[in-house]
Amino acid sequence: SPPRPMCDTRVMEKFIKEAKDAEHAMGGCTNSCNFTEVLTVPDTKVNFNEWKKMDRQTQAAEVWGGQALLLAALLRARELVSDPSVAQQLSRTYSNLRGVTQVLRSHDAQVEPASPPAPPPTLSVQTLPKLLSVHSNFLRGRVKLFLTDACRTDAG
Protein backbone atom coordinates (compact mmCIF):
# COMPACT_ATOMS: atom_id res chain seq x y z
CA SER A 1 0.00 0.00 0.00
CA PRO A 2 1.27 3.51 -0.69
CA PRO A 3 2.63 5.44 2.29
CA ARG A 4 0.06 7.68 3.95
CA PRO A 5 0.14 11.30 2.87
CA MET A 6 2.69 13.08 4.99
CA CYS A 7 1.81 16.58 6.05
CA ASP A 8 3.92 16.89 9.18
CA THR A 9 5.69 20.18 8.39
CA ARG A 10 8.59 19.15 10.62
CA VAL A 11 9.60 16.51 8.07
CA MET A 12 10.28 18.93 5.21
CA GLU A 13 11.76 21.45 7.65
CA LYS A 14 14.32 18.85 8.66
CA PHE A 15 15.19 17.99 5.05
CA ILE A 16 15.47 21.69 4.20
CA LYS A 17 17.65 22.53 7.19
CA GLU A 18 19.96 19.63 6.38
CA ALA A 19 20.15 20.74 2.75
CA LYS A 20 21.15 24.23 3.90
CA ASP A 21 23.74 22.76 6.25
CA ALA A 22 25.27 20.77 3.40
CA GLU A 23 25.27 23.89 1.23
CA HIS A 24 27.07 25.90 3.91
CA ALA A 25 29.50 23.10 4.75
CA MET A 26 30.66 22.84 1.14
CA GLY A 27 30.17 26.48 0.15
CA GLY A 28 33.87 27.31 0.35
CA CYS A 29 35.08 24.25 -1.52
CA THR A 30 36.79 25.30 -4.74
CA ASN A 31 39.19 23.33 -6.92
CA SER A 32 38.61 19.83 -5.60
CA CYS A 33 34.87 20.43 -5.92
CA ASN A 34 34.86 21.13 -9.64
CA PHE A 35 33.36 18.34 -11.71
CA THR A 36 35.01 17.07 -14.86
CA GLU A 37 31.66 17.08 -16.59
CA VAL A 38 28.57 19.24 -16.71
CA LEU A 39 25.53 18.00 -14.77
CA THR A 40 21.97 18.88 -15.69
CA VAL A 41 19.82 19.94 -12.75
CA PRO A 42 16.35 21.47 -12.40
CA ASP A 43 15.95 25.22 -12.40
CA THR A 44 15.03 26.35 -8.89
CA LYS A 45 13.39 29.62 -9.81
CA VAL A 46 9.81 30.15 -8.63
CA ASN A 47 7.83 33.11 -9.81
CA PHE A 48 4.86 33.22 -7.47
CA ASN A 49 2.72 35.04 -10.02
CA GLU A 50 3.15 32.13 -12.42
CA TRP A 51 3.22 29.32 -9.88
CA LYS A 52 -0.23 30.06 -8.49
CA LYS A 53 -1.72 30.10 -12.01
CA MET A 54 -0.20 26.71 -12.92
CA ASP A 55 -2.50 23.71 -12.75
CA ARG A 56 -1.62 20.99 -10.32
CA GLN A 57 -0.53 18.50 -12.95
CA THR A 58 1.96 20.93 -14.42
CA GLN A 59 3.30 21.68 -10.94
CA ALA A 60 3.55 17.96 -10.22
CA ALA A 61 5.38 17.33 -13.49
CA GLU A 62 7.89 20.09 -12.75
CA VAL A 63 8.51 18.89 -9.24
CA TRP A 64 8.70 15.21 -10.13
CA GLY A 65 10.84 15.76 -13.23
CA GLY A 66 13.16 18.04 -11.30
CA GLN A 67 13.43 15.54 -8.47
CA ALA A 68 14.52 12.80 -10.89
CA LEU A 69 17.15 15.07 -12.47
CA LEU A 70 18.51 16.05 -9.09
CA LEU A 71 18.76 12.46 -7.86
CA ALA A 72 20.67 11.48 -11.01
CA ALA A 73 22.99 14.51 -10.67
CA LEU A 74 23.79 13.73 -7.01
CA LEU A 75 24.50 10.10 -7.83
CA ARG A 76 26.82 11.10 -10.68
CA ALA A 77 28.51 13.77 -8.54
CA ARG A 78 29.32 11.16 -5.92
CA GLU A 79 31.17 9.18 -8.56
CA LEU A 80 33.03 12.28 -9.73
CA VAL A 81 34.40 13.51 -6.39
CA SER A 82 37.53 11.94 -4.95
CA ASP A 83 37.55 13.36 -1.39
CA PRO A 84 35.98 10.71 0.89
CA SER A 85 34.39 13.25 3.25
CA VAL A 86 32.78 15.04 0.30
CA ALA A 87 31.55 11.70 -1.03
CA GLN A 88 30.11 10.95 2.42
CA GLN A 89 28.27 14.28 2.43
CA LEU A 90 26.86 13.54 -1.02
CA SER A 91 25.74 10.09 0.15
CA ARG A 92 23.76 11.63 2.99
CA THR A 93 22.28 14.27 0.70
CA TYR A 94 21.31 11.58 -1.81
CA SER A 95 19.69 9.50 0.92
CA ASN A 96 17.71 12.51 2.16
CA LEU A 97 16.51 13.29 -1.34
CA ARG A 98 15.29 9.71 -1.68
CA GLY A 99 13.24 10.32 1.45
CA VAL A 100 11.81 13.49 -0.11
CA THR A 101 10.91 11.43 -3.19
CA GLN A 102 8.73 9.21 -1.03
CA VAL A 103 7.05 12.19 0.61
CA LEU A 104 6.20 13.47 -2.89
CA ARG A 105 5.02 10.02 -3.96
CA SER A 106 2.65 9.95 -1.00
CA HIS A 107 0.99 13.02 -2.51
CA ASP A 108 0.75 11.50 -5.99
CA ALA A 109 3.33 13.84 -7.43
CA GLN A 110 4.46 11.06 -9.76
CA VAL A 111 1.10 10.63 -11.50
CA GLU A 112 1.74 10.97 -15.20
CA PRO A 113 -0.29 13.70 -16.86
CA ALA A 114 -2.54 12.76 -19.79
CA SER A 115 -0.32 14.46 -22.32
CA PRO A 116 3.44 14.36 -21.87
CA PRO A 117 4.52 17.56 -20.13
CA ALA A 118 7.16 19.93 -21.36
CA PRO A 119 10.45 18.89 -19.76
CA PRO A 120 11.13 20.85 -16.58
CA PRO A 121 13.35 23.91 -17.02
CA THR A 122 16.96 23.01 -16.34
CA LEU A 123 20.32 24.51 -15.43
CA SER A 124 23.85 23.23 -15.94
CA VAL A 125 26.24 22.99 -13.02
CA GLN A 126 29.88 22.08 -12.84
CA THR A 127 30.77 22.61 -9.17
CA LEU A 128 29.68 20.98 -5.94
CA PRO A 129 28.72 24.24 -4.15
CA LYS A 130 26.42 25.11 -7.03
CA LEU A 131 24.89 21.62 -7.04
CA LEU A 132 24.17 21.80 -3.30
CA SER A 133 22.76 25.31 -3.68
CA VAL A 134 20.39 24.04 -6.39
CA HIS A 135 19.40 21.14 -4.13
CA SER A 136 18.64 23.42 -1.19
CA ASN A 137 16.70 25.95 -3.27
CA PHE A 138 14.75 23.27 -5.10
CA LEU A 139 13.55 21.83 -1.77
CA ARG A 140 12.75 25.22 -0.24
CA GLY A 141 11.01 26.34 -3.41
CA ARG A 142 9.10 24.02 -5.70
CA VAL A 143 9.01 20.93 -3.48
CA LYS A 144 7.79 22.76 -0.39
CA LEU A 145 5.25 24.83 -2.33
CA PHE A 146 3.86 21.70 -3.94
CA LEU A 147 3.57 19.95 -0.58
CA THR A 148 2.01 22.98 1.12
CA ASP A 149 -0.78 22.97 -1.46
CA ALA A 150 -1.12 19.18 -1.40
CA CYS A 151 -1.57 19.18 2.36
CA ARG A 152 -4.10 21.98 2.21
CA THR A 153 -6.12 19.91 -0.28
CA ASP A 154 -5.79 16.72 1.77
CA ALA A 155 -6.99 18.53 4.86
CA GLY A 156 -9.99 19.98 3.06
Added chain:
Amino acid sequence: TQEGSGPSDDFNTQAALLLNEEPLDPKCFTRCLEDLTCFWESRDPPNPLDYGFFYVVEGDTPQHCNLSVGRTPWNTVRFSCIFPPQDTPSFTSLHLRAYISNSSNIVHARTIMVNQVVLLDPPSNLTARATETPGQLAVRWQPPYLRYLESSLRHEVAFAAEGAEPQMVDIPDGHTECLILNLQGRTRYTLAVRVRPDGVSYSGYWSAWSASVTVVT
Protein backbone atom coordinates in the same frame (compact mmCIF):
# COMPACT_ATOMS: atom_id res chain seq x y z
CA THR B 1 -2.80 48.83 2.03
CA GLN B 2 -2.24 47.56 -1.48
CA GLU B 3 -1.69 43.84 -1.95
CA GLY B 4 1.15 42.64 -4.08
CA SER B 5 1.84 45.81 -5.93
CA GLY B 6 5.13 47.00 -4.61
CA PRO B 7 5.56 49.67 -2.01
CA SER B 8 2.45 50.93 -0.37
CA ASP B 9 1.67 54.36 0.98
CA ASP B 10 3.88 53.22 3.82
CA PHE B 11 6.99 53.23 1.67
CA ASN B 12 8.58 55.64 4.16
CA THR B 13 7.78 53.26 7.03
CA GLN B 14 9.27 50.33 5.16
CA ALA B 15 12.31 52.34 4.13
CA ALA B 16 12.87 53.40 7.73
CA LEU B 17 12.75 49.75 8.90
CA LEU B 18 15.26 48.69 6.27
CA LEU B 19 17.58 51.65 6.86
CA ASN B 20 17.75 50.39 10.45
CA GLU B 21 18.24 46.70 9.74
CA GLU B 22 20.01 46.38 6.41
CA PRO B 23 23.51 47.79 5.93
CA LEU B 24 23.80 46.87 2.23
CA ASP B 25 22.65 48.89 -0.78
CA PRO B 26 20.46 48.69 -2.68
CA LYS B 27 17.99 47.67 0.03
CA CYS B 28 15.21 45.44 -1.25
CA PHE B 29 11.96 44.06 0.09
CA THR B 30 8.99 42.01 -0.98
CA ARG B 31 5.64 42.23 0.78
CA CYS B 32 3.93 39.15 -0.64
CA LEU B 33 6.59 37.40 -2.79
CA GLU B 34 4.92 38.60 -5.99
CA ASP B 35 6.45 42.04 -5.77
CA LEU B 36 9.93 43.45 -5.28
CA THR B 37 11.14 46.97 -4.57
CA CYS B 38 14.78 48.01 -4.36
CA PHE B 39 16.01 51.43 -3.31
CA TRP B 40 18.87 53.40 -1.91
CA GLU B 41 19.10 56.85 -0.44
CA SER B 42 21.68 59.56 -0.75
CA ARG B 43 22.29 62.90 0.95
CA ASP B 44 24.35 64.25 -1.94
CA PRO B 45 23.07 62.78 -5.17
CA PRO B 46 24.77 63.81 -8.38
CA ASN B 47 23.17 66.67 -10.23
CA PRO B 48 21.40 66.03 -12.60
CA LEU B 49 20.06 62.89 -10.87
CA ASP B 50 21.36 60.53 -13.46
CA TYR B 51 21.66 57.10 -11.88
CA GLY B 52 20.87 53.97 -13.82
CA PHE B 53 19.81 50.55 -12.57
CA PHE B 54 19.82 47.08 -14.04
CA TYR B 55 19.30 43.56 -12.77
CA VAL B 56 19.99 40.02 -13.93
CA VAL B 57 17.81 37.05 -13.04
CA GLU B 58 20.18 34.07 -12.96
CA GLY B 59 20.38 32.51 -16.40
CA ASP B 60 18.62 35.44 -18.06
CA THR B 61 19.65 38.63 -19.87
CA PRO B 62 20.21 41.94 -18.03
CA GLN B 63 17.12 44.14 -17.67
CA HIS B 64 17.03 47.89 -17.23
CA CYS B 65 14.76 49.42 -14.58
CA ASN B 66 13.49 53.01 -14.62
CA LEU B 67 14.25 54.64 -11.29
CA SER B 68 11.77 56.76 -9.37
CA VAL B 69 13.32 59.65 -7.52
CA GLY B 70 11.86 61.40 -4.50
CA ARG B 71 12.79 63.34 -1.41
CA THR B 72 12.23 61.65 1.97
CA PRO B 73 10.95 63.14 5.24
CA TRP B 74 14.48 62.75 6.60
CA ASN B 75 15.83 64.89 3.83
CA THR B 76 17.56 62.35 1.64
CA VAL B 77 16.88 61.56 -1.98
CA ARG B 78 15.52 58.06 -2.55
CA PHE B 79 16.07 56.15 -5.78
CA SER B 80 13.79 53.19 -6.23
CA CYS B 81 13.03 50.47 -8.73
CA ILE B 82 9.73 48.59 -8.68
CA PHE B 83 10.24 45.28 -10.44
CA PRO B 84 7.77 44.04 -13.01
CA PRO B 85 5.90 41.02 -11.61
CA GLN B 86 7.48 38.54 -14.03
CA ASP B 87 10.94 39.42 -12.68
CA THR B 88 10.43 38.64 -9.01
CA PRO B 89 11.70 35.06 -8.88
CA SER B 90 12.25 33.41 -5.52
CA PHE B 91 14.83 30.69 -4.81
CA THR B 92 17.26 31.99 -7.41
CA SER B 93 19.96 34.64 -7.42
CA LEU B 94 19.06 38.13 -8.56
CA HIS B 95 22.04 40.36 -9.33
CA LEU B 96 21.54 44.12 -8.88
CA ARG B 97 23.66 47.00 -10.16
CA ALA B 98 23.26 50.75 -9.74
CA TYR B 99 25.56 52.93 -11.84
CA ILE B 100 26.12 56.54 -12.82
CA SER B 101 24.69 57.21 -16.26
CA ASN B 102 27.10 57.97 -19.06
CA SER B 103 29.83 56.11 -17.20
CA SER B 104 30.53 52.58 -16.18
CA ASN B 105 30.89 53.51 -12.49
CA ILE B 106 28.99 50.98 -10.39
CA VAL B 107 27.83 52.71 -7.21
CA HIS B 108 25.98 49.79 -5.64
CA ALA B 109 26.11 46.07 -6.40
CA ARG B 110 24.36 43.30 -4.55
CA THR B 111 23.02 39.77 -5.09
CA ILE B 112 19.78 38.81 -3.35
CA MET B 113 17.07 36.18 -3.38
CA VAL B 114 13.51 37.49 -3.25
CA ASN B 115 12.56 34.90 -0.61
CA GLN B 116 15.26 36.34 1.65
CA VAL B 117 14.04 39.94 1.72
CA VAL B 118 10.49 39.47 3.01
CA LEU B 119 9.09 42.48 4.86
CA LEU B 120 5.56 41.72 5.99
CA ASP B 121 2.77 44.02 7.03
CA PRO B 122 2.43 44.11 10.81
CA PRO B 123 0.00 41.75 12.57
CA SER B 124 -3.47 43.18 13.23
CA ASN B 125 -6.39 42.79 15.67
CA LEU B 126 -4.15 42.41 18.69
CA THR B 127 -6.13 41.67 21.84
CA ALA B 128 -5.01 41.04 25.40
CA ARG B 129 -7.27 40.11 28.27
CA ALA B 130 -6.64 39.34 31.91
CA THR B 131 -7.34 35.69 32.75
CA GLU B 132 -9.00 34.44 35.90
CA THR B 133 -5.60 33.81 37.43
CA PRO B 134 -4.19 37.13 38.61
CA GLY B 135 -1.01 38.33 36.89
CA GLN B 136 -1.71 36.59 33.59
CA LEU B 137 -2.60 37.93 30.15
CA ALA B 138 -4.00 35.93 27.24
CA VAL B 139 -2.80 37.55 24.04
CA ARG B 140 -3.81 36.86 20.45
CA TRP B 141 -3.53 38.51 17.05
CA GLN B 142 -4.03 38.07 13.33
CA PRO B 143 -0.91 37.42 11.25
CA PRO B 144 -0.58 39.05 7.83
CA TYR B 145 -2.06 36.66 5.29
CA LEU B 146 0.41 34.92 3.01
CA ARG B 147 -0.64 31.59 1.60
CA TYR B 148 2.75 29.89 1.65
CA LEU B 149 4.18 31.41 4.80
CA GLU B 150 1.65 30.52 7.49
CA SER B 151 3.68 28.02 9.48
CA SER B 152 6.99 29.73 8.67
CA LEU B 153 6.28 32.86 10.68
CA ARG B 154 7.89 33.96 13.88
CA HIS B 155 6.27 36.62 16.07
CA GLU B 156 7.59 38.78 18.86
CA VAL B 157 5.33 40.21 21.55
CA ALA B 158 6.52 43.21 23.54
CA PHE B 159 4.87 44.14 26.83
CA ALA B 160 5.64 46.81 29.38
CA ALA B 161 4.17 48.04 32.62
CA GLU B 162 3.72 51.82 32.69
CA GLY B 163 7.10 53.47 32.92
CA ALA B 164 9.03 50.15 32.79
CA GLU B 165 11.32 48.75 30.11
CA PRO B 166 9.51 46.52 27.61
CA GLN B 167 10.09 42.76 27.74
CA MET B 168 9.99 40.49 24.70
CA VAL B 169 8.49 37.04 24.12
CA ASP B 170 9.43 35.00 21.07
CA ILE B 171 6.52 33.05 19.51
CA PRO B 172 7.73 30.36 17.05
CA ASP B 173 6.06 28.13 14.44
CA GLY B 174 3.40 30.54 13.23
CA HIS B 175 1.53 30.50 16.55
CA THR B 176 -0.70 33.53 16.97
CA GLU B 177 -1.49 33.51 20.65
CA CYS B 178 0.33 33.29 23.94
CA LEU B 179 -0.16 33.46 27.65
CA ILE B 180 2.06 35.86 29.60
CA LEU B 181 2.62 34.78 33.19
CA ASN B 182 4.03 36.30 36.37
CA LEU B 183 2.93 39.87 35.72
CA GLN B 184 2.27 42.35 38.49
CA GLY B 185 -1.37 42.42 39.58
CA ARG B 186 -3.57 45.50 39.06
CA THR B 187 -1.10 47.09 36.70
CA ARG B 188 -1.63 48.71 33.32
CA TYR B 189 0.35 46.97 30.58
CA THR B 190 0.87 48.05 26.98
CA LEU B 191 1.52 45.36 24.33
CA ALA B 192 2.42 45.21 20.64
CA VAL B 193 3.47 42.42 18.26
CA ARG B 194 5.59 42.17 15.12
CA VAL B 195 6.37 39.37 12.65
CA ARG B 196 9.07 38.02 10.35
CA PRO B 197 9.70 34.80 8.41
CA ASP B 198 11.43 32.12 10.48
CA GLY B 199 14.53 31.99 8.28
CA VAL B 200 14.25 28.40 7.03
CA SER B 201 12.76 28.80 3.55
CA TYR B 202 11.97 32.50 3.83
CA SER B 203 13.84 35.19 5.67
CA GLY B 204 13.88 38.96 5.81
CA TYR B 205 13.16 41.72 8.28
CA TRP B 206 11.01 42.46 11.31
CA SER B 207 7.72 44.05 10.29
CA ALA B 208 6.62 47.31 11.86
CA TRP B 209 5.00 46.93 15.29
CA SER B 210 1.26 46.39 15.28
CA ALA B 211 -1.04 49.00 16.79
CA SER B 212 -0.57 48.65 20.54
CA VAL B 213 -3.21 47.74 23.11
CA THR B 214 -3.42 48.55 26.80
CA VAL B 215 -4.92 46.31 29.45
CA VAL B 216 -5.05 46.13 33.24
CA THR B 217 -4.10 42.83 34.89
Added chain:
Amino acid sequence: TQEGSGPSDDFNTQAALLLNEEPLDPKCFTRCLEDLTCFWESRDPPNPLDYGFFYVVEGDTPQHCNLSVGRTPWNTVRFSCIFPPQDTPSFTSLHLRAYISNSSNIVHARTIMVNQVVLLDPPSNLTARATETPGQLAVRWQPPYLRYLESSLRHEVAFAAEGAEPQMVDIPDGHTECLILNLQGRTRYTLAVRVRPDGVSYSGYWSAWSASVTVVT
Protein backbone atom coordinates in the same frame (compact mmCIF):
# COMPACT_ATOMS: atom_id res chain seq x y z
CA THR C 1 29.69 7.82 21.66
CA GLN C 2 30.10 7.83 17.92
CA GLU C 3 27.90 10.18 15.94
CA GLY C 4 25.93 8.81 13.07
CA SER C 5 28.11 5.84 12.36
CA GLY C 6 26.03 2.88 13.23
CA PRO C 7 26.15 0.97 16.46
CA SER C 8 28.22 2.39 19.27
CA ASP C 9 30.10 0.60 21.98
CA ASP C 10 26.66 0.17 23.45
CA PHE C 11 25.62 -2.25 20.71
CA ASN C 12 24.88 -4.83 23.39
CA THR C 13 22.63 -2.36 25.24
CA GLN C 14 20.79 -1.51 22.04
CA ALA C 15 20.49 -5.16 21.09
CA ALA C 16 19.08 -6.00 24.53
CA LEU C 17 16.42 -3.25 24.20
CA LEU C 18 15.38 -4.50 20.77
CA LEU C 19 15.37 -8.16 21.79
CA ASN C 20 12.84 -7.08 24.43
CA GLU C 21 10.66 -4.88 22.27
CA GLU C 22 10.86 -6.21 18.72
CA PRO C 23 9.66 -9.72 17.90
CA LEU C 24 10.63 -9.62 14.22
CA ASP C 25 14.00 -10.47 12.65
CA PRO C 26 16.18 -8.95 11.48
CA LYS C 27 15.93 -6.24 14.14
CA CYS C 28 17.00 -2.83 12.89
CA PHE C 29 17.68 0.56 14.42
CA THR C 30 18.91 4.00 13.51
CA ARG C 31 20.44 6.35 16.06
CA CYS C 32 20.29 9.61 14.12
CA LEU C 33 18.48 8.78 10.83
CA GLU C 34 21.74 8.88 8.88
CA ASP C 35 22.75 5.38 9.94
CA LEU C 36 21.09 1.98 9.98
CA THR C 37 22.09 -1.29 11.62
CA CYS C 38 20.24 -4.57 11.25
CA PHE C 39 21.02 -7.75 13.15
CA TRP C 40 19.68 -11.04 14.37
CA GLU C 41 20.93 -13.51 16.94
CA SER C 42 21.01 -17.25 17.01
CA ARG C 43 21.77 -19.89 19.63
CA ASP C 44 22.54 -22.52 17.05
CA PRO C 45 24.05 -20.89 14.00
CA PRO C 46 24.98 -23.12 11.10
CA ASN C 47 28.57 -24.22 11.00
CA PRO C 48 30.46 -22.73 9.15
CA LEU C 49 28.70 -19.41 9.84
CA ASP C 50 27.65 -18.89 6.29
CA TYR C 51 24.70 -16.53 6.29
CA GLY C 52 24.23 -13.96 3.57
CA PHE C 53 22.30 -10.70 3.65
CA PHE C 54 20.89 -8.41 1.01
CA TYR C 55 18.50 -5.49 0.91
CA VAL C 56 16.45 -3.59 -1.65
CA VAL C 57 15.74 0.11 -1.33
CA GLU C 58 12.34 0.50 -3.01
CA GLY C 59 12.82 1.18 -6.69
CA ASP C 60 16.49 0.22 -6.67
CA THR C 61 18.54 -2.88 -7.35
CA PRO C 62 19.36 -5.42 -4.60
CA GLN C 63 22.53 -4.74 -2.62
CA HIS C 64 24.64 -7.25 -0.77
CA CYS C 65 25.83 -6.43 2.77
CA ASN C 66 28.83 -8.04 4.45
CA LEU C 67 27.80 -9.44 7.81
CA SER C 68 29.79 -8.99 11.01
CA VAL C 69 29.65 -11.96 13.32
CA GLY C 70 30.24 -11.91 17.09
CA ARG C 71 29.35 -13.67 20.30
CA THR C 72 27.14 -11.80 22.78
CA PRO C 73 27.34 -11.68 26.60
CA TRP C 74 24.16 -13.78 26.68
CA ASN C 75 25.87 -16.48 24.69
CA THR C 76 24.24 -16.10 21.31
CA VAL C 77 25.91 -15.37 17.99
CA ARG C 78 24.97 -12.00 16.52
CA PHE C 79 24.97 -11.32 12.77
CA SER C 80 24.88 -7.65 11.84
CA CYS C 81 24.90 -5.41 8.79
CA ILE C 82 25.84 -1.72 8.93
CA PHE C 83 24.30 0.10 5.98
CA PRO C 84 26.24 2.58 3.84
CA PRO C 85 24.94 6.15 4.30
CA GLN C 86 23.43 6.49 0.82
CA ASP C 87 21.11 3.56 1.53
CA THR C 88 19.37 4.88 4.63
CA PRO C 89 16.51 6.96 3.20
CA SER C 90 13.55 7.68 5.46
CA PHE C 91 9.94 7.10 4.36
CA THR C 92 11.10 4.50 1.86
CA SER C 93 10.43 0.79 2.04
CA LEU C 94 13.56 -1.20 2.64
CA HIS C 95 13.25 -4.93 1.99
CA LEU C 96 15.61 -7.12 3.99
CA ARG C 97 16.53 -10.76 3.38
CA ALA C 98 18.88 -13.05 5.31
CA TYR C 99 19.64 -16.38 3.67
CA ILE C 100 21.88 -19.39 4.04
CA SER C 101 24.77 -19.19 1.60
CA ASN C 102 24.92 -21.73 -1.20
CA SER C 103 21.18 -22.15 -0.97
CA SER C 104 18.13 -20.08 -1.61
CA ASN C 105 16.79 -20.64 1.90
CA ILE C 106 15.56 -17.33 3.30
CA VAL C 107 15.91 -17.44 7.07
CA HIS C 108 14.62 -13.95 7.82
CA ALA C 109 12.64 -11.49 5.70
CA ARG C 110 11.28 -8.14 6.74
CA THR C 111 10.31 -4.76 5.29
CA ILE C 112 11.05 -1.65 7.31
CA MET C 113 11.28 2.12 6.99
CA VAL C 114 14.29 3.81 8.54
CA ASN C 115 12.10 6.51 10.14
CA GLN C 116 10.19 3.79 12.00
CA VAL C 117 13.12 2.14 13.76
CA VAL C 118 14.61 5.07 15.67
CA LEU C 119 16.45 4.06 18.83
CA LEU C 120 17.91 7.09 20.55
CA ASP C 121 20.61 7.39 23.12
CA PRO C 122 19.13 7.99 26.57
CA PRO C 123 18.69 11.55 27.89
CA SER C 124 21.54 12.87 30.02
CA ASN C 125 22.20 15.39 32.81
CA LEU C 126 18.99 14.57 34.65
CA THR C 127 18.46 16.83 37.66
CA ALA C 128 15.63 17.00 40.17
CA ARG C 129 15.29 19.54 42.95
CA ALA C 130 12.68 20.17 45.58
CA THR C 131 10.79 23.43 44.99
CA GLU C 132 9.73 25.87 47.68
CA THR C 133 6.30 24.27 47.72
CA PRO C 134 6.52 21.02 49.73
CA GLY C 135 5.83 17.81 47.83
CA GLN C 136 7.00 19.15 44.45
CA LEU C 137 9.99 18.28 42.32
CA ALA C 138 11.30 20.34 39.41
CA VAL C 139 12.90 17.92 36.95
CA ARG C 140 14.94 18.65 33.85
CA TRP C 141 17.28 16.82 31.49
CA GLN C 142 19.16 17.00 28.22
CA PRO C 143 17.59 15.17 25.26
CA PRO C 144 19.79 13.08 22.96
CA TYR C 145 20.98 14.79 19.84
CA LEU C 146 18.53 14.36 16.98
CA ARG C 147 19.12 17.28 14.70
CA TYR C 148 16.05 19.34 13.81
CA LEU C 149 13.61 16.91 15.37
CA GLU C 150 13.77 18.18 18.94
CA SER C 151 10.04 18.88 19.03
CA SER C 152 9.20 15.37 17.75
CA LEU C 153 10.48 13.67 20.89
CA ARG C 154 8.41 12.20 23.65
CA HIS C 155 9.94 11.59 27.07
CA GLU C 156 8.86 9.47 29.98
CA VAL C 157 9.90 10.26 33.53
CA ALA C 158 9.76 7.48 36.12
CA PHE C 159 9.80 8.30 39.84
CA ALA C 160 9.49 6.15 42.88
CA ALA C 161 9.60 6.62 46.63
CA GLU C 162 11.90 4.16 48.35
CA GLY C 163 10.36 0.71 48.26
CA ALA C 164 7.30 1.86 46.24
CA GLU C 165 6.25 1.03 42.69
CA PRO C 166 7.51 3.57 40.14
CA GLN C 167 5.02 5.97 38.56
CA MET C 168 5.34 7.35 35.04
CA VAL C 169 4.80 10.82 33.59
CA ASP C 170 4.51 11.34 29.85
CA ILE C 171 6.21 14.52 28.55
CA PRO C 172 5.13 15.39 24.98
CA ASP C 173 6.36 17.79 22.29
CA GLY C 174 10.06 17.62 23.02
CA HIS C 175 9.74 19.35 26.38
CA THR C 176 12.71 18.63 28.60
CA GLU C 177 11.46 19.65 32.00
CA CYS C 178 8.50 19.03 34.21
CA LEU C 179 7.12 19.69 37.65
CA ILE C 180 5.94 16.66 39.63
CA LEU C 181 3.23 17.54 42.12
CA ASN C 182 1.53 15.89 45.08
CA LEU C 183 4.51 13.90 46.29
CA GLN C 184 4.95 12.85 49.89
CA GLY C 185 6.98 15.34 51.94
CA ARG C 186 10.41 14.48 53.38
CA THR C 187 10.69 11.37 51.26
CA ARG C 188 13.58 10.08 49.18
CA TYR C 189 12.63 9.70 45.50
CA THR C 190 14.59 8.11 42.68
CA LEU C 191 13.99 9.33 39.12
CA ALA C 192 15.05 8.39 35.59
CA VAL C 193 13.97 9.45 32.10
CA ARG C 194 13.86 7.81 28.67
CA VAL C 195 12.94 9.02 25.20
CA ARG C 196 11.45 7.94 21.89
CA PRO C 197 10.14 9.69 18.76
CA ASP C 198 6.53 10.81 19.10
CA GLY C 199 5.26 8.46 16.38
CA VAL C 200 3.83 11.12 14.07
CA SER C 201 6.47 10.92 11.33
CA TYR C 202 9.25 9.16 13.20
CA SER C 203 8.75 6.20 15.46
CA GLY C 204 10.76 3.41 17.00
CA TYR C 205 11.69 2.16 20.42
CA TRP C 206 12.12 3.48 23.95
CA SER C 207 15.73 4.43 24.61
CA ALA C 208 17.54 2.98 27.59
CA TRP C 209 16.79 4.73 30.88
CA SER C 210 19.06 7.63 31.73
CA ALA C 211 21.34 7.44 34.75
CA SER C 212 19.02 7.83 37.75
CA VAL C 213 19.11 10.57 40.39
CA THR C 214 17.90 10.57 43.96
CA VAL C 215 16.43 13.56 45.79
CA VAL C 216 14.59 14.25 49.05
CA THR C 217 11.35 16.28 48.82
